[in-house]
Amino acid sequence: MSNKAVPKRCDVVVIGGGPAGSSVAALLAKQGVDVVLLERALHPRQQVGESLIPHVWKYADLTGVSGLIEKEGFVAKAGGITVWNGRIHRIAFSDFGFNRPALHVERDIFDQLLLQHAENQGAAVFQQVSVRGVDLGADWPVVSYQDKRGGDLSDGVIRCRYLIDASGASAVLAGQFKSKCLIASRMRFLSLWGHFKNSRYVAADGRSHAPEQVHKIKPITFVTSFEDGWIWHIAMRKVTSVGLVINSDRARAMDKAQRERFYLQTLKTAPYMECLLANAEYLPDSFRQRPDYSYYSTRLCGENFYCIGDAASFVDPIYSHGVLNAFYNASLVAMAVVESLKHPEFRARHAQLCENRIRQFYGFSRSLALGEFGGDGVDAELVRRFMRQVPTVELELMFAASFMSERSQNFHAMAQDAGLAMSSPGAKVHFMESLCL
Numbered sequence: 001m002s003n004k005a006v007p008k009r010c011d012v013v014v015i016g017g018g019p020a021g022s023s024v025a026a027l028l029a030k031q032g033v034d035v036v037l038l039e040r041a042l043h044p045r046q047q048v049g050e051s052l053i054p055h056v057w058k059y060a061d062l063t064g065v066s067g068l069i070e071k072e073g074f075v076a077k078a079g080g081i082t083v084w085n086g087r088i089h090r091i092a093f094s095d096f097g098f099n100r101p102a103l104h105v106e107r108d109i110f111d112q113l114l115l116q117h118a119e120n121q122g123a124a125v126f127q128q129v130s131v132r133g134v135d136l137g138a139d140w141p142v143v144s145y146q147d148k149r150g151g152d153l154s155d156g157v158i159r160c161r162y163l164i165d166a167s168g169a170s171a172v173l174a175g176q177f178k179s180k181c182l183i184a185s186r187m188r189f190l191s192l193w194g195h196f197k198n199s200r201y202v203a204a205d206g207r208s209h210a211p212e213q214v215h216k217i218k219p220i221t222f223v224t225s226f227e228d229g230w231i232w233h234i235a236m237r238k239v240t241s242v243g244l245v246i247n248s249d250r251a252r253a254m255d256k257a258q259r260e261r262f263y264l265q266t267l268k269t270a271p272y273m274e275c276l277l278a279n280a281e282y283l284p285d286s287f288r289q290r291p292d293y294s295y296y297s298t299r300l301c302g303e304n305f306y307c308i309g310d311a312a313s314f315v316d317p318i319y320s321h322g323v324l325n326a327f328y329n330a331s332l333v334a335m336a337v338v339e340s341l342k343h344p345e346f347r348a349r350h351a352q353l354c355e356n357r358i359r360q361f362y363g364f365s366r367s368l369a370l371g372e373f374g375g376d377g378v379d380a381e382l383v384r385r386f387m388r389q390v391p392t393v394e395l396e397l398m399f400a401a402s403f404m405s406e407r408s409q410n411f412h413a414m415a416q417d418a419g420l421a422m423s424s425p426g427a428k429v430h431f432m433e434s435l436c437l
Helices: 019-030 056-063 066-072 107-120 172-177 256-269 321-342 344-369 380-389 392-404 408-417
Strands: 009-015 035-039 075-077 079-084 087-092 102-104 124-127 129-135 142-147 154-165 180-182 189-197 221-226 229-235 240-247 281-291 295-297 305-307 430-432
Touching: 009 019, 019 035, 019 056, 019 107, 019 321, 035 107, 035 129, 035 154, 056 066, 056 321, 066 107, 079 392, 087 392, 107 124, 129 172, 154 172, 154 321, 172 295, 172 305, 189 256, 240 256, 256 281, 305 321, 305 344, 321 344, 344 380, 380 408, 392 408
Parallel strands: 009 035, 009 154, 035 124, 079 221, 154 305
Antiparallel strands: 075 102, 079 087, 087 430, 129 142, 142 154, 180 295, 189 240, 189 281, 221 229, 229 240
C-alpha cells in the first residue's frame, strides 16, 4: 500500500480494488498507462464468492497473475454436486476437457493477491481512500475522495482522462446517475453466510471426508435446495463457507441478530448440512448478509467512464459468475481504454462496444441463474450473439450446470434461438442415487 500522496492527475482512475478493479488496473499498467486505483477498505477484507470455475484461468493468464494464484496453493475442486428437489446430480470439470482446476479460494486472500499484482505491474494503489463523488462534465473527469490513511481524514481531488468504476455493490456511478435498478423478478433473494471450522466436506465420490483431507481428496462445490431457496457448502483450506439463499420476503422483518439465528437454525435442520456440520465450530464474527442483491444499471459506459463488475450489474451467484464477470469486463475495458488513449476520436465507439459486451454477459448470466429472460435491461439479440462467441466447452459446462438446478429450459431456448446445436444438457451430468455423508 502506497504511503505517498494521491497524485493530482493521471490517465485512468479506477474506483475499487476487488477482482474487477485490480484486474483492469494490472492490464492497463502492463501497457504503460498511468493508472491510480482508489480502494476504500484495507485489504485483506472479507468477501463472499469463494468458488471459481476453470474459465478464470484465461483471464488470470492475461493479467499475468496465474503464477501467484498457483503458488498460493488454494484448494482445487473436482466439480459440483447438487441436490435439487430431491434429485442428486454431479458434474466433473475433467469431462468437459478442462485440464486446469477450478478453485475454492479465501476471497480476502485472493483479492489481496490480485491487488498486490496490480501494484507490482505499476498501478498506483491507495487503500483506505474513499471516492465521494465524480464530475464527468469537464474534459478531464474530476474524482473527489476522502483519504483515511493514518487515522486522519483529508479531502482531495484527482483528475483523469478516463474513469473506471469497479466499486462493487456500492456502485458509485450508478448511485450518482440514479441508474441502479432491482431486477423485477419473483425470485428476489437474501443471502446469509458464515464460516465454520472442522466441517466435513463432500467429494466427487459422493462421500464426506474429514477437513484435513481437502488437499488429498478434491472437494466439490455442494449445493442443496430447500423450500424456496438453496444452500452452498464450499470447503477451503482452514474454514468452510456455508451460505443460505432465500426469498427476501421470508426475513424482511428480521434484524441482523434474528437473521443470524434463522441462518443457524435452518442449517441444523437442512438435509445433509446437519451431517456435514455435526462436529463443526461456527465462527460468529464471520456472519454476513446481502439483501435484494440482483440488480443492473441502465448506464454503463460513456466517452470518459466505464462501469464494470458488480458496479455494472449483479445476478444470483449460483454458477460462480461473479469473479468471471469481473475478469471479463476488465479485459474488455482495458482494451477499450488503451485504444481510446491512442485514438480519442473513437472513444465513443469503444464505449458503446463495451456497453454492448457487458450487457451481453449480464443477460447470459440472467438466463442461467434466474431461469427467466426478458426485460430488466436485457437485450435478447445481444445475448444470442454472445452465445455464438462462447467456446463450446464453456457453453456446455454452463448448460450442464443449469440443468442441475432445473433452470435449463430458458438456457436451451436461448441456444436454439442462437442457432447453436447443443447436446442434451444431461449428457455430461451424472445421476447419483444417494450420498454417503
